[in-house]
Amino acid sequence: MERFIIIFLLSFSLSASNKLDLNQIYNIIKHVETNNKATKIGDGGKAYGIVQIHKICVQDINRIYNTEFTHKQAFSETYSREMFMLYIQAGIKRFKMKYCRSPTEYEVVRMWNGGIYNGYKKTSTLKYLKRYILYKRKLNN
Numbered sequence: 782m783e784r785f786i787i788i789f790l791l792s793f794s795l796s797a798s799n800k801l802d803l804n805q806i807y808n809i810i811k812h813v814e815t816n817n818k819a820t821k822i823g824d825g826g827k828a829y830g831i832v833q834i835h836k837i838c839v840q841d842i843n844r845i846y847n848t849e850f851t852h853k854q855a856f857s858e859t860y861s862r863e864m865f866m867l868y869i870q871a872g873i874k875r876f877k878m879k880y881c882r883s884p885t886e887y888e889v890v891r892m893w894n895g896g897i898y899n900g901y902k903k904t905s906t907l908k909y910l911k912r913y914i915l916y917k918r919k920l921n922n
Contacts (some may be wrong), residue, residue: 801873801886807832807865810893812916813909819858830855832865832893839864841897845871865893872897887913 811831815821819831828835834855842864843850854860872892876884884892884901890913891906900906 801883801889803866803869803889806869806886806889806893807862809913809917809920810865810890812920813912819856819861829853830861831858832861834861834864838868838896841871842867868897869893872900876901 811817814833815823815831817831821831821833822829823833824835829852832855834852836852839850839852839855842848846867848867850860850864855864869889869892873884873889875897876882876888876892887910888901890910891901891903894900894909895903895906
C-alpha cells in the first residue's frame, strides 16, 4: 500500500510541475493499445496487458527502481498502471536532464511507444501518436 501512495504522490507532483496529466495520458493509452482490455496479448505474444507492456520495459523498471515486477503482472491493471507511471517518470527525468526542459505530452506518448531513451525522436512512433490524438479527441467529445 505504501508503494502505491508513493507512486500516486510522484505522479501527482510530476504532473503538476510539468503540466502533464499522466493519468489522462495513461487512460488514453489504454484505449489506443487495447480498447481498455487488460487481458490482451500483442506484438506476436511479446506485449501484455491493458497498455501492452514488453518484458524489456519491466526489466528496465526493475533495474531503475530496484523493484521485482514480473512481465505477467502486466495483466493486472493496477500493476500495469504502476509500471507505466514508473517507466514514464524515469523517461521524464532523463529527458529533463538531457534537454533542460520537460517533455511535451506528445513526447511522453512517443516515449511509451518507442522507449524512454529515444522513442520521442523515432519516426516509427508518429503513427502511434496520431492514433493517440484521435482517441484523445474522441474521448474529450
